[in-house]
Amino acid sequence: MHAELKPASEKNWLAHLQLHFAGRAGKTVIAQRSHVGPLVVQKPFYPEGGVCHVYLLHPPGGVAGGDELHVQAQLSAHAQTLITTPAAGKFYRSDGRVAQLQQVLKIDAGCALEWLPQETILFAGCNAHMTTRVELAGDARFIGWELLCLGRPASGEVFNSGFARQRFEIWRDGAPLVIDRAQLNGGSELLNARFGMQGYTTSASLMATPVTQDMLDAVRETLAQTHTEGLFSATLIDEVLIVRALAHQAEHARNVFIRVWQTLRPMLLQREACAPRIWAT
Numbered sequence: 001m002h003a004e005l006k007p008a009s010e011k012n013w014l015a016h017l018q019l020h021f022a023g024r025a026g027k028t029v030i031a032q033r034s035h036v037g038p039l040v041v042q043k044p045f046y047p048e049g050g051v052c053h054v055y056l057l058h059p060p061g062g063v064a065g066g067d068e069l070h071v072q073a074q075l076s077a078h079a080q081t082l083i084t085t086p087a088a089g090k091f092y093r094s095d096g097r098v099a100q101l102q103q104v105l106k107i108d109a110g111c112a113l114e115w116l117p118q119e120t121i122l123f124a125g126c127n128a129h130m131t132t133r134v135e136l137a138g139d140a141r142f143i144g145w146e147l148l149c150l151g152r153p154a155s156g157e158v159f160n161s162g163f164a165r166q167r168f169e170i171w172r173d174g175a176p177l178v179i180d181r182a183q184l185n186g187g188s189e190l191l192n193a194r195f196g197m198q199g200y201t202t203s204a205s206l207m208a209t210p211v212t213q214d215m216l217d218a219v220r221e222t223l224a225q226t227h228t229e230g231l232f233s234a235t236l237i238d239e240v241l242i243v244r245a246l247a248h249q250a251e252h253a254r255n256v257f258i259r260v261w262q263t264l265r266p267m268l269l270q271r272e273a274c275a276p277r278i279w280a281t
Contacts, residue, residue: 007080012064012066012067013037013038013060013064013067013068013069014036014037014068014074015036015037015038015039015058015067015068015069015070015184015214016034016035016036016037016039016069016070016140016235017033017034017035017039017040017041017070017071017072017248018031018032018033018035018072018073018075019033019041019054019071019072019073020032020033020074020076021052021074021075021076021079021081021111022075022076022077022079022113023050023063023074023076023077023078023079023080023111024077026050027046027049027052027179028050028051028052028079028080028081029030029044029051029052030044030054030248031076031140035209036074038058038059038060038067039056039057039058040053040057040059040070040214041055041057042048042055042057044072044119044157044198045276047274047277047278048271048274050080050104051080051081051082051083051271051274052079052082053081053276053277054081054082054084054195055083055084055085055136055276055278056071056083056085056087056117056125057085057086058085058089060202061090061130062089062090062091062092062161063089063090063091063092063099063101064092064094064099064258065092065093065094065096065097065099065126065127066095066097066098066099066102067100068099068101068102068195069100069101069102070102070103070246071101071102071103071104072103072104072105072106073103073104073105073106073113074106074108075106075107075108075111075112075113075140076108076111076201077108077110077111077125078110078111078277079108079111079112079140079142080111080112080269081112081113081114082113082116082261082276083113083114083115083116083117083280084116084117084118084208084246084276084278085117085118086118086151086278086281087118088118088119088120088121088122088215088250089101089117089118089119089120089121090120090121091121091122091123091128091164092123092126093122093123093125093162093197093247094122094125094128094162095201096127097127098127099126099127099128099129100128100129100130100235101128101129101130101131102131103131103132103133104132104133104135105132105133105134105135105142105144106135106137106141107134107135107136107137107142107149108114108140109137109138109139109140110136110138110139110140110249111140111141112140112142112269113134113141113142113143113144114142114143114144114261114265114269115132115134115143115144116130116143116144116145116261116265116276117146117147118147118204118254119147119148119149119182119187119202119204119249119250119253120147120148120149121149121152122148122149122150122151122159122162122184123151123152123157123162123192124151124157124158124159124161124162124186125161125162125186126162126163126164127162127163127164128161128163128164128165129163129164129165129268130145130164130165130166130167131166131167131168131169132167132168132169133169133171134170134171135171135178136168136170136171136172136173136209136246137172137173138173140172141209141210141268141269142170142207142209143206143208143261143264143265143268143269144206144207144208145205145206145207145255145257145261146166146168146204146205147192147202147203147206147245147250147254148166148182148184148204149201149250150165150184150197150201150202150203151171151201153201153248153249158201159186159187159191159201159257160163160186161183161187162185162186163184163186164183164184165180165181165182165183165184166181166182166183166184167179167181167182168180168205168207169245170207170209170240171211173200177206177209177237177238177239177240178237178240178242182203185201197246198231198246200231200246200247200248201247201248201249202230202245202246202247202249202252202253203246203247204244204245204246204247204250204253204254204257205242205243205244205245206241206242206243206257206261207231207240207241207242207243208238208240208241208268209239209240209241210240210268211236211239211240211241211264212270214267215241215264215267215268216234216235216236216241218263218264218274219234219241219260219263219264220241221261222259222263223243223256223259223260224251225262226256227251228247228255228256229247229248229249229252230245230246230247230248230252230253230256231244231245231246231247232244232245232256234260241264241280243257243260245257258275261273
């Protein structure tokens with residue numbers, strides 16, 4: 001146990017989860033795991049043979065001001081892993097303190113990671129800092145997405161106050177491929193401006209690498225054939241596919257991203273899409 005990572009008070013949680021995935025005899029296993037605080041995984045699932053499906057669990061269900069969550073995942077020895085979450089993440093209204101989520105994903109050569117968490121809901125009045133850093137080595141492959149919901153429109157709550165900072169990075173062999181930053185201020189003009197959120201309440205990004213022009217063309221065709229509300233685009237920057245979405249509901253963006261993932265997975269990872277069972281519950 002790391003004593004310094006224990007909750008500082010009953011109102012504060014510091015949680016740390018470390019996972020090491022490795023390929024063994026054609027099957028990816030959790031070779032090592034450790035956790036402090038309320039951030040865990042249970043048993044891995046194998047709905048498609050050797051690929052390891054894992055669900056990240058945060059039992060409190062949400063992150064409050066002053067909380068810190070740290071996730072580290074390492075893939076080695078040709079590991080093939082899909083990581084998702086059983087439910088939406090939440091950042092609650094803050095008393096002024098910052099709530100932090102830091103995720104570092106390290107993928108060795110010959111390995112592939114699918115990072116497919118469900119959406120994150122930003123409550124009005126939150127103060128959230130979120131960072132995801134993907135470190136690739138050699139020919140490592142990656143598909144991942146992140147979805148942010150501003151407020152809770154279904155409950156009549158708009159994001160009229162609060163602050164969120166999001167950072168998503170992809171590196172390969174120590175060189176940056178993508179450094180993506182967003183800053184959202186509750187109640188600001190950005191939420192309705194044509195150069196900003198345009199009145200939509202969900203912002204989402206899907207990224208994958210290494211992607212070719214043929215893969216981009218297939219993704220664009222999928223987007224053109226998918227009829228849903230919202231704005232969607234796809235572009236290729238060097239070897240990184242970036243799909244952007246603005247939607248009124250997280251479900252709309254997530255369903256489109258699932259279609260894109262179903263298109264891209266056979267081309268990038270040479271296997272058909274196999275949705276995690278938790279998505280159907």
